[in-house]
Amino acid sequence: MGPNRRELNRRDFLKLSAKAAAGAGLLGAFRVLAPGEARAIAQTPNLRWIFLVDTYKCVGCGMCVRACKLENETPYDAPVTRTWVERYVVLKDGTLLADSPLGARDGFKDPRTMGRDVRPEDIKKAFFVPKLCNQCDKPPCIQVCPVGATYKSWDGIALVDRKWCIGCGYCIMGCPYGVRFFHPVHNVAEKCNFCYHRIHKGLKPACEYACPFGARHVGNLKDPNDPVTKIIFTERVSVLKDEYGTKPVVYYLGLDEVVR
Amino acid sequence: MTEQAVHAAEWTEKLLFTYPNEYIYWSIQIVMYPLLTGLVAGAFVLSSLYHVFGQKDLKDMAKFSLVFSFALLIAAPSPLILHLLQPQRGIYVFFTPHFTSAISAFGIVFFTYFVIVATEVWFVYRPYFVEQATATRREETFAGSLRRKMYKVLTLGAYDLGPRAMREDERAIKILAGVGIPVAAFLHGYAGFIFGSVKANALWMTPLMPVIFIMSAIVSGVALCMLTYIIIMEWKKMMAKRARRSRFAPDRASYEELKGAEVDLIRKTSRYLILFLIIALTLELLDLVFRGYTAVKNWEILRQVIYGRDFNNIFIKQYLIGNIIPFALLLMPRLTIRRAVAALVLVIFGVFMMRYNVVIGGQSFSLTFYGFMEYEIPVIPHNYDTYKEGLLGALTTGGLPFLLFCILNRIFPSVPEVRTEEKRF
Numbered sequence: 001m002g003p004n005r006r007e008l009n010r011r012d013f014l015k016l017s018a019k020a021a022a023g024a025g026l027l028g029a030f031r032v033l034a035p036g037e038a039r040a041i042a043q044t045p046n047l048r049w050i051f052l053v054d055t056y057k058c059v060g061c062g063m064c065v066r067a068c069k070l071e072n073e074t075p076y077d078a079p080v081t082r083t084w085v086e087r088y089v090v091l092k093d094g095t096l097l098a099d100s101p102l103g104a105r106d107g108f109k110d111p112r113t114m115g116r117d118v119r120p121e122d123i124k125k126a127f128f129v130p131k132l133c134n135q136c137d138k139p140p141c142i143q144v145c146p147v148g149a150t151y152k153s154w155d156g157i158a159l160v161d162r163k164w165c166i167g168c169g170y171c172i173m174g175c176p177y178g179v180r181f182f183h184p185v186h187n188v189a190e191k192c193n194f195c196y197h198r199i200h201k202g203l204k205p206a207c208e209y210a211c212p213f214g215a216r217h218v219g220n221l222k223d224p225n226d227p228v229t230k231i232i233f234t235e236r237v238s239v240l241k242d243e244y245g246t247k248p249v250v251y252y253l254g255l256d257e258v259v260r
Numbered sequence: 261m262t263e264q265a266v267h268a269a270e271w272t273e274k275l276l277f278t279y280p281n282e283y284i285y286w287s288i289q290i291v292m293y294p295l296l297t298g299l300v301a302g303a304f305v306l307s308s309l310y311h312v313f314g315q316k317d318l319k320d321m322a323k324f325s326l327v328f329s330f331a332l333l334i335a336a337p338s339p340l341i342l343h344l345l346q347p348q349r350g351i352y353v354f355f356t357p358h359f360t361s362a363i364s365a366f367g368i369v370f371f372t373y374f375v376i377v378a379t380e381v382w383f384v385y386r387p388y389f390v391e392q393a394t395a396t397r398r399e400e401t402f403a404g405s406l407r408r409k410m411y412k413v414l415t416l417g418a419y420d421l422g423p424r425a426m427r428e429d430e431r432a433i434k435i436l437a438g439v440g441i442p443v444a445a446f447l448h449g450y451a452g453f454i455f456g457s458v459k460a461n462a463l464w465m466t467p468l469m470p471v472i473f474i475m476s477a478i479v480s481g482v483a484l485c486m487l488t489y490i491i492i493m494e495w496k497k498m499m500a501k502r503a504r505r506s507r508f509a510p511d512r513a514s515y516e517e518l519k520g521a522e523v524d525l526i527r528k529t530s531r532y533l534i535l536f537l538i539i540a541l542t543l544e545l546l547d548l549v550f551r552g553y554t555a556v557k558n559w560e561i562l563r564q565v566i567y568g569r570d571f572n573n574i575f576i577k578q579y580l581i582g583n584i585i586p587f588a589l590l591l592m593p594r595l596t597i598r599r600a601v602a603a604l605v606l607v608i609f610g611v612f613m614m615r616y617n618v619v620i621g622g623q624s625f626s627l628t629f630y631g632f633m634e635y636e637i638p639v640i641p642h643n644y645d646t647y648k649e650g651l652l653g654a655l656t657t658g659g660l661p662f663l664l665f666c667i668l669n670r671i672f673p674s675v676p677e678v679r680t681e682e683k684r685f
Contacts, residue, residue, distance in 0.1 A: 075265065078266045079266055079280060080266050080269075080280065080281050081280050081281065084279070084280045084281075086277075096630065097277075098277040098628070099277055100277075100279070100280055102280070114276060131279075140459060143360045144360070144361045144362065144363070144457075144458070145361055146353050146363035146366070147352040147353055147355070147356050147358055148356050148357075148358035149352075164356070165346065165349075166344050166345075166346045166349040166350055166352055166353070167344050167345025167346040167349075168340075168343070168344055168345075168363060169285040169286060169345075170361065170363055172285050173285065173286065173458050173461065174458055174459075174460055175460060176459070176460035177279075177627070178279030178280075178281050178282050178627045178628075179281065180281065181283075182268070182285070184266050184267070185265075187267070187345040187346060188345065243557070244459055244460065245459075260628040
């Protein structure tokens, strides 16, 4: 091995080094965010999806449930649903009657509640409450997933990876709102995601779009000019089951203490 | 799409006001899972009582319960896998464990425990392996030579049976049995944590849950070991009786000797059973009294479930038949085998009912607190779902450990040999 060869080697080495540096620089441009960085960005996004339900406007027609089932391909006749409407009837003697036949997919055609005939003069108050996923800030469903198949998107929506869910049902058990169920076709956990595929295109969620009375609204908590956010900031709103510490972001107008 | 397609809708009956998506999603297999891990933990603790705490009276039981624990351990994940809607993805728990979930620890805890038990079994049986591997036989059949080769592999090349090596083996067993106790407690306590940490479930959520689970686990494990031991001894007694008649195999223990040894061991072990039974019962009653006394928001619905709808299951089947009656049977003087068998069967039934009342009972009321759900166990299956989540599925997972024990017992003979005093050569 002569000195010449060594010279060549050094040149090669320098060339290679330059290439490697360029390569690294190029890779850097496309680099995946480190978990810490991603977290930092996720902590201050300019988008946090929230929802407002105005129970005063709901008449229990069930259009939202039908629209949701069709949009999200939840089998129409299966007794499970991503969103539903509940009917509450409080009688003058203090009795509470409540139901949600088929999740109110067909509305409330039967005037009897819980199979009971109720005379109008006996009713103290009666109202409808639409339900959907609360997209909690501290979601217990995501906490308990053993494989991380359900996760929170950067804009606050709890999503399910249908290719990774093992179908243990722990998330269904963990949700205090009864929002989750097993999809009858895919056999994995299923839930409302505010029609994630729609809202990201600037469309309304199917339920909001279908509601003839404007009882449902999706909004962005990070946008102070968002009409939904304005209502939540200025009016007296409440959330469901705050005692579980899940910090839900579906806000209700006109919620009653009997509502569960 | 028909109604039948909804998982769990088939065996759930809803009453009054429940959310549309609520069903008994966790059914009989989730009852079997803590029952099996509980038996694992209990059987292991029983064997460790001898190895670690030197409870000499349990010497004969120690080997047997160790191998039984090993069989149960291998069978323990089967209910979980059967329960999954995507069983082929069960392995993902090892790929992407999500550590905020109590279930994600399963893989780690389970395998740690598996390694400990397997290693302990190896140390306990090493002399036997060496003996089998080196034994010279006059005429060797093909099966016999295969068997010898298997034992050769099982020795892992460690043939030293000298006093020093044996002393070190003893030490290793003691350490493994000692380490195994907290790990066994953890394996099962964490099964309790899976339930106790579900804040959405009013019945499950209590920090006492893991402790209650561990105590009832030990009760069930000890009871099952005793029961299986009795069954095997009864079989041996029957064989001895037959042998006496045919005047065959004179070095075998006689019927009377077998009987004496059996009663003696059962009486000794039953003392430990009574002790753990008292602790388990005390904790469960503490939980009940505390819930009633503090009477928070969910007490109204829990009261209706505990004292109303599930009264029969909880107070009659679990506490009376499963705890109080066997307790009395075991405490009465001059315990006989027949009485012990009755008590042990009832104890295991009681622990099963406890698991049932936790798992199914916890789902028997709605999250609305205004409605109820009833589990109707599918007896005759008409599809895979109703098989695995029904009576036959429970029998499958419940029978698996016994099948495994039969196989393992052929490799690691664990049933105590009772030999007659005067050996004839």
